[in-house]
Amino acid sequence: MVAEAEGTGEAGPKARVFISYSRKDMAFAGQLEAALKARGFEPLIDRTEIYAFEDWWKRIETLIGRADTVVFVLSPDAVASDVALKEVAHAASLNKRFAPIVCRRVEDGAVPEALRRLNFIFFDDPPRFEASTDRLAEALRTDIGWIRQHTEFGEAARHWSAAGRPRGLLLRSPSLEDAERWIASRPGGAPEPTAETQAFVAGSRRGATRRRNILTGSLTAGLVIALALAGLAYWQRQIAVEQQRVANEQRQRAEDTLAAATKTANSLVFDLARRLRNTAGIPAALVKDILDRARALQDELLKSGQVTPDLKRSEAAALDETVNSLLAIGDTAGAFAAAEQDQKISADLLAAKPDSTDLQRELSVSDNKVGDVQVAQGDLAGALTSYRSSLVIRDRLAKSDPGDAVWQRDLSVSYEKVGDVQLAQGDLAGALQSYRDSIAIADRLVKSDPGNAGWQRDLLVSHIKVGDVQKFRGDFAGALQSYRDSLAIADRLAKSDAGNARSQRDLSVSYNKVGDMQVALGDLAGALTSYRDGLHIADLLAKSDPGNAGWQRDLSVSYDKIGDAQQHQGDFAGALTSYRADLAIADRLAKSDPGNAGRQRDMWWAYNSIGDVQVAQGDLAGALQSYRAGLAIGDRLAKSDPGNAGWQRDLSVSYIDVGDVQVTQGDLASALKFYRDSLAIRDRLAQSNPGNTGWQGDLSVSYIKVGDVQRAQGDFAGALTSYRDSLAIVDRLAQSDPGNAGWQRDLAAGYAKLADVYGRSNDRSNALAALRQGQGIIARLVKLSPDNAGWKRDQAWFDSQIASLTK
Numbered sequence: 001m002v003a004e005a006e007g008t009g010e011a012g013p014k015a016r017v018f019i020s021y022s023r024k025d026m027a028f029a030g031q032l033e034a035a036l037k038a039r040g041f042e043p044l045i046d047r048t049e050i051y052a053f054e055d056w057w058k059r060i061e062t063l064i065g066r067a068d069t070v071v072f073v074l075s076p077d078a079v080a081s082d083v084a085l086k087e088v089a090h091a092a093s094l095n096k097r098f099a100p101i102v103c104r105r106v107e108d109g110a111v112p113e114a115l116r117r118l119n120f121i122f123f124d125d126p127p128r129f130e131a132s133t134d135r136l137a138e139a140l141r142t143d144i145g146w147i148r149q150h151t152e153f154g155e156a157a158r159h160w161s162a163a164g165r166p167r168g169l170l171l172r173s174p175s176l177e178d179a180e181r182w183i184a185s186r187p188g189g190a191p192e193p194t195a196e197t198q199a200f201v202a203g204s205r206r207g208a209t210r211r212r213n214i215l216t217g218s219l220t221a222g223l224v225i226a227l228a229l230a231g232l233a234y235w236q237r238q239i240a241v242e243q244q245r246v247a248n249e250q251r252q253r254a255e256d257t258l259a260a261a262t263k264t265a266n267s268l269v270f271d272l273a274r275r276l277r278n279t280a281g282i283p284a285a286l287v288k289d290i291l292d293r294a295r296a297l298q299d300e301l302l303k304s305g306q307v308t309p310d311l312k313r314s315e316a317a318a319l320d321e322t323v324n325s326l327l328a329i330g331d332t333a334g335a336f337a338a339a340e341q342d343q344k345i346s347a348d349l350l351a352a353k354p355d356s357t358d359l360q361r362e363l364s365v366s367d368n369k370v371g372d373v374q375v376a377q378g379d380l381a382g383a384l385t386s387y388r389s390s391l392v393i394r395d396r397l398a399k400s401d402p403g404d405a406v407w408q409r410d411l412s413v414s415y416e417k418v419g420d421v422q423l424a425q426g427d428l429a430g431a432l433q434s435y436r437d438s439i440a441i442a443d444r445l446v447k448s449d450p451g452n453a454g455w456q457r458d459l460l461v462s463h464i465k466v467g468d469v470q471k472f473r474g475d476f477a478g479a480l481q482s483y484r485d486s487l488a489i490a491d492r493l494a495k496s497d498a499g500n501a502r503s504q505r506d507l508s509v510s511y512n513k514v515g516d517m518q519v520a521l522g523d524l525a526g527a528l529t530s531y532r533d534g535l536h537i538a539d540l541l542a543k544s545d546p547g548n549a550g551w552q553r554d555l556s557v558s559y560d561k562i563g564d565a566q567q568h569q570g571d572f573a574g575a576l577t578s579y580r581a582d583l584a585i586a587d588r589l590a591k592s593d594p595g596n597a598g599r600q601r602d603m604w605w606a607y608n609s610i611g612d613v614q615v616a617q618g619d620l621a622g623a624l625q626s627y628r629a630g631l632a633i634g635d636r637l638a639k640s641d642p643g644n645a646g647w648q649r650d651l652s653v654s655y656i657d658v659g660d661v662q663v664t665q666g667d668l669a670s671a672l673k674f675y676r677d678s679l680a681i682r683d684r685l686a687q688s689n690p691g692n693t694g695w696q697g698d699l700s701v702s703y704i705k706v707g708d709v710q711r712a713q714g715d716f717a718g719a720l721t722s723y724r725d726s727l728a729i730v731d732r733l734a735q736s737d738p739g740n741a742g743w744q745r746d747l748a749a750g751y752a753k754l755a756d757v758y759g760r761s762n763d764r765s766n767a768l769a770a771l772r773q774g775q776g777i778i779a780r781l782v783k784l785s786p787d788n789a790g791w792k793r794d795q796a797w798f799d800s801q802i803a804s805l806t807k
Helices: 023-038 056-066 082-093 124-139 142-161 175-184 195-242 244-277 284-304 309-328 330-351 357-377 381-401 405-425 428-448 455-473 475-497 501-518 524-544 549-569 571-591 597-617 620-640 645-664 668-688 693-712 718-736 741-760 762-785 789-805
Strands: 014-020 042-044 069-074 097-102
Touching: 014 023, 014 056, 014 082, 023 042, 023 069, 023 124, 042 056, 056 082, 056 142, 069 082, 069 124, 097 124, 284 455, 309 330, 309 357, 330 357, 357 381, 357 405, 381 405, 405 428, 405 455, 405 693, 428 455, 455 475, 455 501, 475 501, 501 524, 501 549, 524 549, 549 571, 549 597, 549 741, 571 597, 571 693, 597 620, 597 645, 620 645, 645 668, 645 693, 668 693, 693 718, 718 741, 741 762, 741 789, 762 789
Parallel strands: 014 042, 014 069, 069 097
Antiparallel strands: none
C-alpha cells in the first residue's frame, strides 16, 4: 500500500507525487522535485524526450496511475501545452487529487476546468520558494491516509478491468473490509472513487459473499449428511427391535450404518477444524459455533451405538485438530476441554492394549496437546508435567528401537517442549540442557540423511532454542553464533526450494534473531541490515497472499524489529514510522477477527512501542495516550481470562508505562497508584508460582518503582521498606544462579537504592555499608570480565560514592 511521506505521522512507503509541467519550466520542476524529496515525498517526474519505438504516453499513464496527487505547474507554456493538458485530463478521469501551483502567472480563463475551482499555491516569488514548498507539503499530507488508498484501490481496479474482470483479482479479507471502510470514510473535499473502483469493490463483496455461502453450504451439507446417516441408523435399529425374525441381520446392518455415521462425524469434525483454521476472514465466534455443533453431533452418535477402538481413535484425531483450531482463535477453555477428552480416550485405548506402540505414541501426542493448552493459559507447572509425561513415553519408545527415526524425532520435539516451559519459568540451566538434548538427536538424524529437509529444519529450530537461552543468560556472543548456525541452515533450505513459503519464513525469522543479538552487542548498523533482510522476505510473503494472517503478522513483527534498531540508534522519527506500520497491520488483523485475543495483544505491543518512542522524543502527552490505548486492550484481555498469566503480566506492564509518564509529568500521586496496581498483579503471579524467576524479577521492579515515588515524595521510611522488599527478591534470585551476571548487577543496583535513601535520611553508617555491599558485587563482575565497560562504569560510581562519604 502506498503511504505518505516520512515524518507525517503515518507509516509505510513515501507518498508519490506526479509533477506535470511544461518542458520550458524544467528548471523549476527540477528544483521542486529536490525540495519535495527533502520533505520525504517520492516525486514522479518525466524527464525524457519522446524517443522512437518508446510507448511514451503509456509511461505517463503509468506514472499518473501510481501517483497519490498530481501537482500541476501552472505557467503560460503549461496551459498552452497539449501534452500537459492531456495529463490533466487523464488524471481527472482517474479522479486523482490535484495540487495546482503557480510558477508563472496565467489568465484565469486559461486554467483547465479541472484545476480552476481549486486553491492555488504561488511559487512566483523565488525568495519565498521554501515557504511555498512547506505550504505545498502540508497540503499534500492532508488526508493522505485516505488518498494513498485511493491510489492503491484505483490501481487494483484498473488491473482487474484491463484483465477482463476475472474473479481471481477481486479483493479478499481483510483487504475487502479495508476498501469498504475507505469508501465510507471519504473526507470532505477528497476525490470520489472512480466508478471502476466502486464496481471493483462491489464485485469483491459479491465474490466474498458467494465464497462464504459456498463454504457455509458445504459445512451444512456435511452436517446434514451425518444427521441423515444417524436418522437412518436409528430407524433401522428400531425395525430390528420390532421384527425379531430378522433381528440379527438388521441389527448388524444398523450397527454398520451407525458406525459409518459416527466415522463420518469424526471425519467431519477433523476436516472442519483444519479448514476453519486455515480459512481467512471467518470470525472466531463463527468458527467456535460450527465446531461446537459438529462436536455435539459427534458425541450423540458415539453415545448411541457400539463404539469400536477404531472409532474412538478417529474421535481422538478429530479432537486433536479441534484443539489446534480453538487455540488459534484464543478459546483456551474450549481447547482445554477438547484436549482432556482427547487424552482420556488415548489413555483408555492404551489401557486396553498396553503393548501397542502406536497407542503409546498417540497418548504422548495427547499429553503434548494438553501441555500446549496449559502453556496458552499460563499454567506452566501443569504444562511441564504434561510434557514430561509425553517425554517418558517417547524416551521408552526411542530406546526400544534406536533406528526408528520417527520415534527419535518425537523425542527431540518433547525435549524442546520441556525446554520451552523451563525457559518461561526462568529455569535457564534446565532449558539449556533440554534444548541441547534435542539438538543432539536432531544432529544425528541430519547426519544420517543430509537430504532430509524436515530434519534440517528441526536442527535449525533447535539452534534457535539454544540461542534463546544463551540470550537470556546474557551470553550474547554465544547466542549470536547459535542464531547464525540456524541462519545458515535456513538459507540453504530457502535456496534449495525458493517456492517453499515456510523455508522463506524461517529465513526471515533467523535474520531477525541475528539482528536481536547484534543490537545486544551494540552492532546497530549490522542489526538494521539483518532486520531489513528479514523484512524484505516477510513483505514478499505478505504481498503474495494478503489473506494469510500469519504472514501479515510476520511483516508487522519485522517493522517492530526495525523500529527497535532505529530507536537504539536515536532515529526516533524512523522508529515511530516503523512502529506505526506495525500498528496499522495489527489493527487490520484485529478488525478482521475481533474475537482473536492474540491479534488484540499485538496491538497492545505496538501501542507500547509507539509510546516508548514518544517518551524519548519528549512527547509525554502522546506517550500517555498511546500507553492508555495499550492499557485499555490489556485490561480487556486480562478480564476476559483471569487465569491467563501472560495477559495479567501485560496489564502490569501497562500500569508501569502509564506510571512512568506520570512521574515525568510530576503527577506522583497518580503514578504511585498505577505502580501499586502493577505490584498487586505481580505479587499474585509471583505467589502463584514462586519458582518462576521472571515473575519474581517483575515483582522486584514494581517494588523499586513504588520506592522511587515514595522517595520523591519524601516518604523515606516507605521507600526504604519498598527497596528492601525488592532487594530480598533479587538476593534470592542471585543466590539461585550465581553465574547470572544480570541478577548480580540488579543486586548491586538494589544496594545503591538503599544507600541513597539512607543518605537522604542522614544515616551515613548504613549508607556506607550498603555502598560497600554493592561495590563488592561489581568488583567480582569486573574481575570476571575486565573489558565490560558498563561494569567498569558501575565500579567507578561506587568508588566515588564511598570516597565522598569517607572524606
